[in-house]
Amino acid sequence: MLEHCLVLLIAVPLLAAFFTPLAHKIGEKLRNWWVLFSLVSIQFLVLVLAKNVIGGDIQVYTLGAEFPSLTSPAGFPIRIILEADAIAVFMALISVFAALVISIYSLRFIEKYKSTDKYYALLLILTAGMLGLIFSGDMFTMFVFLELLSIASCGLIAFYVHRGESLEAAFKYIVISAVAGLMILFSVGFLYAQYGLLNIAAISSALEFTFLDIVALVFLVAGFAMKCGAVPLHLWVSDAYGEAPAPISAILVIASQVSLYALFRISFTLFGALPLKEILGWLVIIFGVLSMFIGVTMAILQTDIKRLMAYHAVSQTGYMLLGVGVGLAVIGNTSALDAFGITAMEGGVFHIMNHAIYQGLLFLTAGAIIYRTGTKDLNKMGGLAKAMPFTAIFFLLGSFAISGLPPLNGFASKLLIYESVFRFSPLLSIIAILVSILTLASFVKVFYLAFLGSTPAKFQKIKEVPKSMGLAMGILALFIVLFGLFPNIVVDGLVSPAARALIEQFQYINAVL
Amino acid sequence: MISFPFITVIILISMGFFALVFKKNLLKLVMAIHIMASGVNLFLITLGYRQGGVAPIFTNAPNLNMVLPTVQALTLTSIVINIAIVALMLSLIILIYHHCGSLDTRKRKLKQ
Amino acid sequence: MSILTNILETGTGFWNPLLGLSFGLIIILLVYLIRSQGERKYKEKTEQTLPFFAGNLPSRKSLKIHNIYWGFFEALKEYYSWLKAVHTGIINDYIYWFVTVLVILLTILILFVIL
Numbered sequence: 001m002l003e004h005c006l007v008l009l010i011a012v013p014l015l016a017a018f019f020t021p022l023a024h025k026i027g028e029k030l031r032n033w034w035v036l037f038s039l040v041s042i043q044f045l046v047l048v049l050a051k052n053v054i055g056g057d058i059q060v061y062t063l064g065a066e067f068p069s070l071t072s073p074a075g076f077p078i079r080i081i082l083e084a085d086a087i088a089v090f091m092a093l094i095s096v097f098a099a100l101v102i103s104i105y106s107l108r109f110i111e112k113y114k115s116t117d118k119y120y121a122l123l124l125i126l127t128a129g130m131l132g133l134i135f136s137g138d139m140f141t142m143f144v145f146l147e148l149l150s151i152a153s154c155g156l157i158a159f160y161v162h163r164g165e166s167l168e169a170a171f172k173y174i175v176i177s178a179v180a181g182l183m184i185l186f187s188v189g190f191l192y193a194q195y196g197l198l199n200i201a202a203i204s205s206a207l208e209f210t211f212l213d214i215v216a217l218v219f220l221v222a223g224f225a226m227k228c229g230a231v232p233l234h235l236w237v238s239d240a241y242g243e244a245p246a247p248i249s250a251i252l253v254i255a256s257q258v259s260l261y262a263l264f265r266i267s268f269t270l271f272g273a274l275p276l277k278e279i280l281g282w283l284v285i286i287f288g289v290l291s292m293f294i295g296v297t298m299a300i301l302q303t304d305i306k307r308l309m310a311y312h313a314v315s316q317t318g319y320m321l322l323g324v325g326v327g328l329a330v331i332g333n334t335s336a337l338d339a340f341g342i343t344a345m346e347g348g349v350f351h352i353m354n355h356a357i358y359q360g361l362l363f364l365t366a367g368a369i370i371y372r373t374g375t376k377d378l379n380k381m382g383g384l385a386k387a388m389p390f391t392a393i394f395f396l397l398g399s400f401a402i403s404g405l406p407p408l409n410g411f412a413s414k415l416l417i418y419e420s421v422f423r424f425s426p427l428l429s430i431i432a433i434l435v436s437i438l439t440l441a442s443f444v445k446v447f448y449l450a451f452l453g454s455t456p457a458k459f460q461k462i463k464e465v466p467k468s469m470g471l472a473m474g475i476l477a478l479f480i481v482l483f484g485l486f487p488n489i490v491v492d493g494l495v496s497p498a499a500r501a502l503i504e505q506f507q508y509i510n511a512v513l
Numbered sequence: 514m515i516s517f518p519f520i521t522v523i524i525l526i527s528m529g530f531f532a533l534v535f536k537k538n539l540l541k542l543v544m545a546i547h548i549m550a551s552g553v554n555l556f557l558i559t560l561g562y563r564q565g566g567v568a569p570i571f572t573n574a575p576n577l578n579m580v581l582p583t584v585q586a587l588t589l590t591s592i593v594i595n596i597a598i599v600a601l602m603l604s605l606i607i608l609i610y611h612h613c614g615s616l617d618t619r620k621r622k623l624k625q
Numbered sequence: 626m627s628i629l630t631n632i633l634e635t636g637t638g639f640w641n642p643l644l645g646l647s648f649g650l651i652i653i654l655l656v657y658l659i660r661s662q663g664e665r666k667y668k669e670k671t672e673q674t675l676p677f678f679a680g681n682l683p684s685r686k687s688l689k690i691h692n693i694y695w696g697f698f699e700a701l702k703e704y705y706s707w708l709k710a711v712h713t714g715i716i717n718d719y720i721y722w723f724v725t726v727l728v729i730l731l732t733i734l735i736l737f738v739i740l
Contacts, residue, residue, distance in 0.1 A: 140587055147594045154601060164612030165623045171539070171605045172716050178546045178598050179533065179720060182553050183727075185591055186526070189553070192584065193560045214738050218730045222723065232722045235712060239623055279737050283730065297701070298708060300694060379689060407642055445693060485642035533720040542716065618715050625714045 003068050005049045006061035006082040009092070010132045012042055017124035024117030032107055035120045039100045042127070046096045050089045054497050058511040059084040060137070071512045077199040081137035085508055086497035088134050090349065091261045093494070094356045095130045098254045099123065102247040105364055105472035108465075109247060109371055119159060126152040126251060130258050137512065138199040139188045139270075142262060143181060146227070149255055150177030157244040157252075169243035176236045180223040187219035201512035204270050204505065217274075220266050221283070227259035230321060231290040234314045238298075241310035246367020249306060250360040253313050257352050260320060264502060267328055272505035281329025284321050289428060291318030292435045300442045303378050305366045308446060309359070312402060315435060316355045322432065323348025323417045324502075326424045331503060340420035345499040346491060347416030353495070354409040354483065358401040361476040365395040368465040368473070369450060378446060383455030387462045392451045394473045399443035401480050404436045409480050412487035518559040525552030539609065539616045543602045550595040557588045 016038035023031040053059055061068045061082040071077050084092075103123060110116050129152055132145035154177070158170035192198060194213065195206050207213060226233040237256075241249040267280055274280065295315030302308040327345030330336040368391045369384065370376055385392040397408065404414035414436065422429035464470070483490055501507065529549025532541055561581030569579040606616065613622055667673045698705060711718075 140590075144590060144594065147598070151594075151597055151601060154605075158605060158608075161608060164609065167605050167609045167612060168621055168623050171602065171609060172719065174598060174602055174605070175533070175542060175546065175716055176719060176723075178595075178602075179549070179723060181594075182546075182549050185587075186553050186556065188587075189557050189560055189584075192557075192587075196581075198583070209738075211735070211738070214734050215731065218727065218734055222727045222730055225726070226723055232711075233719075233726060235714075235719045235722065238625075238712075239714070243623070276737065279734065283733070294708065297704070298712065300697070301705070301709075407645060441694065441697075448693075485646070530720070530724055534717050534724060537717065618717055621714055623714060625709075625712050 002048060002052060003059075004061070005045055006059060006084055006135055007063065007068075009042060009045050009049070009135065010082075010128055012038060012045070013124045013128035013131065017121045017128065020121040020124065021117045024120075028111075028116075031117060031120065035103050035124065036100075038124065039096070039103055039127070042131075043096050043100055046089070046092050049084060050093055053084050053089045054086055054494065058507060060511050076197070077137075077202050077512050080141055081199060081512055082135045082141075083137035083201070083508065083511060084135055085511075086494075086501035087261065087264070087349070087499075090353070090494055090498040091134045091258060092131055094353050095127065095134065095254050095258065098251055098356055098360055099127045099130075101360065101472045101475055102251050102364075104475075105367070105469050106245075106247045107468045109367060109469060110245065113159070119156065122152045122155045123248075123251070126156065126255065130255060133258050133262060137201065139191065139203070140185075140198050143185050143188060146184065146259070146262070147177070147181045149258070150174065150181065150227075153177075153240075153248075153252055153255055156248045157240050159245050159248065160243070163243075166243040169239040172236050173240040176226060180226045183219045183223040187216040187223070190216035190219070199512065200265070200270050201509040204272050205509050205513065207271065207273065209274060213271075217266070217271055217280075220270075221263065221280075224259050224263040224266065225287060228256045228263060229291075229314050229317055230287040231294045231314065231318070234291065234295065237314050238307045238310040241313060241363075242304060242307035246306070246363050246370060249310070249367075250363040253359050253363070254356050256313070256317065257320075257356060260317065260352070264324055268331075268502045269505040269508050272509075277331050278329045281325050281327075281331070284325030284328055285428065288318045288321030288323075288325050289431055291315060291321060292432060293318075296435050296438045296442065300438060300445070304376050305369065305378055305446065305450065306363070306376055308378075308442065309362050309366060312362075312439060312442070313355075313359055315439065316351070316359065316402065318435075319414065319417055319432065320348045320351050320355070322421060322428065323351060326421050326428075327499070327503070330424065336424075337503075340423040342499060342503070343416055344420035344424070345502065346495050347413050347420060349498050349502075350416060350487075350491060350495045351413040353490070354401070354413045354480075357476050357479050357483070358398050358408075358410060361394055361473060361480065362398040362402065364469070364473050364476070365391050365398060368469055371465065371469070372462045373459055378449040380456065381450045381459070382453040383451070384459065384462070385451040386455070387459070388451075388464050390470055391465060391473070392447075394477050395447060395451065397477050397480055399440070399447060401484070403440035403443060405440075407481075407484045409483035409487065412484060412491075416491075516559075518555060518562075522552050522556040522559065525549065525555065528552075537618050539606050539618060542618070543599060543606065546602070547595065547599055550591070550599075554588045554591055554595075557584045557591065560584050 020031060020035060023034040049059065060071055062071050063080045065079060071081050110119055126149060129145050129149035133142055133149060136142045136145060154170050154174040157173055158166050160166040190212050191203055195203055197203050197206060229237040241252055244252060292315050295311050295318060299308050299311035299315065302311065323344045327341045330341040372388065373381060375381065401408040401410040404410040418429050418432060421432065526549055529545045529552060532545035536542065561584035563578055563580050566578045566580040567575060569582040610616055613620065
C-alpha cells in the first residue's frame, strides 16, 4: 500500500467528494459520517507516507507505468510523475489535518443552511486540489490542481448566496485566480518551448538560464505571489477571507500556504542552479517585509472581525517569506548558510505550520462568535466572555500565539526567524519585532471589544458553542500549547528535514532521473 | 523576426490586461479573461508547430515530421478549465446583478 | 555588526517547559491561597461589588474602545491616508497592481541578468 499512497491521496478525496451528494440524499448523518471517515482515512494515508519519507527516501509515483517507480524508462522522465519529499509531506500533513478539524467544526456550524452537501463536496475537492498541488512533480499538473483549488475555493467563498457581499468577494477571488493561473500557464509554455520538458526535475537539470527562462521565472513568481497574498498583490485576501464562512477562511489560509510552497518549489528546486540567487532572495525578502508591515497596519484599522484576521494572515505570510527569503539569499554562501541560513529556513517553514494552526483557531473562534451573536461588527459586540468562556480562552491562546508570546508555538518559530534574520540584516529583524508588537496591540483591542466590557441587551441570553465546534477549537489549542512547550521535537522531526529538502535539490532531481 | 502567431498572442494578452485594468463593466472583465485565455491557448498550440508537419494521428505516417501533440493536450485541458472559470464568473454576475442592481465595479457593497 | 550578534550568544535564558509549568502551578497555588484570605460574605449586585467612582461618572456614549489607538493613527496620518487610498476595493486596481509588480520584476531581473 505504501507505494500507491501518493496517487491514493489524490484519488480518495475526489472519490469521496463525488459520493457526498449521494450520501446526503440518503441521510444527513450518513453524509457527516462519510465525510469524516474519508478525511480520517486520508489522514492515515498521509501519516503512513510521512513516516517513510521523513525516514529518508523520496517517494515517486508514475501514473500509468508498469510499476510506480519507473519514472525514466528511456533516460528522460515521461508520463505524469508525483513526487513526495520532506517539505511536500510537511505541507500535506498540515492540509489534511486542517481539513479534518474544519469538517468537525462545520458539522454544527453549517447545518442550518441549505446546500450543505455541496459544501462538503467542495471542501473535499479543495483538499484533493491542495494535495495534488503539493505532490505534483511537473509544472502543468501544478497548474491544473491550482485551478481546481481556485474554483473549489470560489464556490465556497460564495456560500452565503443570500448576501451580496460574498458574491462580490467570490467574483474578485476568481478573477484574481484566473489571471494568476493564466500567467503560470504562460510561463509553463515558455519552459516547454525551450526544453520540451514539463517535469520539474528534468527542467531543473536542463535549465540554461537564457533570457526567456528569466521571463518565465518572473511570471511564475508573480503568479504564485498573487495566489499566496503577498503585498502589493494582497488586496483580494481581506475580501475573500472576510466574506467566506469561518471554517472556509481557515482552510483558505492553508490554500494560500500551498501556493507559497509552490513558490518555494520554483525558487529552490526548479531554478535551483540559478546564478545570483541573492537577487531572487532579496525580492522574496522585500515581499515579506512589505507584507508584514502593510498587513498589520491595515489590520489595526478594521472594525470587522474577519477582515482584521484576514489582514493578519497577510502579515504572517510576510514572516514566512522573510524567513525563507533569507535562506534563499544566502544559499550560495556556505558559511553563512550554516551560520544562520538553515535556521532562517527552519523558522520560515515552522511558521507555516504554526500559522496554519493559530490562524485556523482564530478564524474558528470568530466563527463561533458569529454563530452565536449573528454579527461580525466589533462595535456591536461586547461582554461575551461570561457567556462563552471557552471561546474566550481559545481566542486568548490564539492571540498570544500570533503575537509570538512564549510558551506558545508562535514564539518558537518567530524566535528562529528573529535570531537568524538579525545576523543577516538587523533592520529586518527589528521590523519583524515591531510588527509582532502591533499584532499584539490589535488583538488586545479585539479581545476587549468582543469579550470584555458590558454585554448589549440582545446578547444576554447566548450560550456557549456546541460541543463539536468546541472540540475542533480545542484540538487546535492543544497543538498550539504542545508545539510551544516542546518545539524541538517538531523542529528536529518535521521541519529540519523539510528545510534541508528545499536546500538540497539534487535529491529531488535524482529521485526522478 | 517573431512570427505572426506570437504577435497575435502578445496582442491578445495585452488586450486582456488592458480591459481588466481599465474597463468597469463586470461582463467586460469576463470577456477580458476569456480573451487572455484564448491568447495563452494560442501560444501553447503555436509552440508545437513544425514547418511542413502533419497531424500526429497516423500509424503509417506519410512523413515523420509531425507537430507536437503534448501542447495540444495541454491546450485542451486549459480550454476546459477556462470554460469552468468563465461559467462560474457568469453565474456569479447573474447573482450579483440580482443583489446589487448594477454591473459597475465601482459600485460595490463590500465596505473596505 | 559582530558586537550586535554577540548579544545573541551571551547564553542568557533557560528553556525547560516542564520546570516552567511547575513554577506556574506553584504561583497559581499561592494566588489561590492569598485570594482565599479575603472576605467571603458579601452581597451580590449591590454597592459592595460595584467600583467606587470618586469624581464625575464618565459618559459611556462618547468614547469607544476602538479609539484606544488614536495617538498611533494621528501620528501616521499621511501613511494611513495613502494606505486607505490604495485599498479601494475595485477589482481593476487589483489587476493594476499585478501588472505593476510584473513590470517591476521584469525590469529588475532582466537588468540584473544582462549586466
